[in-house]
Amino acid sequence: MDTTVAVADGELWADDSGGDGLPLVLLHPSVGASTIWDPVLPALVARHRVIRYDCRGYGRSPAPTVPYSQLGDLIAVLDHFRLERAVLVGNSTGGATSIDLALTAPERVAGLALLVPAVSGHDLTGAELYQEVGRLAEAGDMEGIVRLGLSKWGLAGGGTPEADPVGAAHLRAVLPAWFANIGHLQAEPPAFDRLGAITAPAVLALGELDRPVVVRFNEETAARIPGCRLVRLAGTDHYPTLREPEAVTRLIEELYDSVS
Secondary structure, eight states: OEEEEEETTEEEEEEEOOOSSSOEEEEOOTTSOGGGGTTTHHHHHTTSOEEEEOOTTSTTSOOOSSOBOHHHHHHHHHHHTTOSOEEEEEETHHHHHHHHHHHHOGGGEEEEEEESOOOTTOOOSOHHHHHHHHHHHHTTOHHHHHHHHHHHHOGGGTSSTTTOHHHHHHHHHHHHHHHHTTTTBOOOOOOGGGGGGOOSOEEEEEETTSOHHHHHHHHHHHHHSTTOEEEEETTOSSOHHHHOHHHHHHHHHHHHHHHO
């Protein structure tokens, strides 16, 4: 069921499948909105209560107008649905937010399924890529940004809009959110050196076709989270739900079954 969640000086679009039992909460990446979960959603909803939402400026959520934090918005979503605990499934920046909650309010996190996760305080994009995105934006070349992004994050799909029209559509749709969030999104405290404090059961899936710097970082992240299971997805880049939805569904279910 579609609903609107009130957050500090704003609102978010969210969807609740309904049902009983320990819920799954899905947190999308910055390279896609909540529709990134569509390939895995039917299988998950068939067994669980599933809640997903669009971050500010993404998908069906209005752009931010004031400073805010992703962690604060996640807590607002949990409070709106009266969820004391949930299994969090976070892709990329959604993984960073999931980790932040596991460190800030561990009692609310029953499990962590981290898909090619980022970690607060670590910027894996690189200054050179930011500069190129800025140059293309100044020139009004949004398609150039899509092409650049797929060459970095979408190699499993072919690395170009022509080879990967689905990935290109997801990336193209979120570009307005990238720019709308400038000056509004507040960074969380660095989390990498605190990963050893995570107590929730965790699984981390890395994409072997992701950028090498991300692969290495995901390996280091998994090693720092106590008891974290590391899964290598051979056919995946930064879009695991698009590339290997069955494998992603399976690892989520395995984690869920281990904590419920």
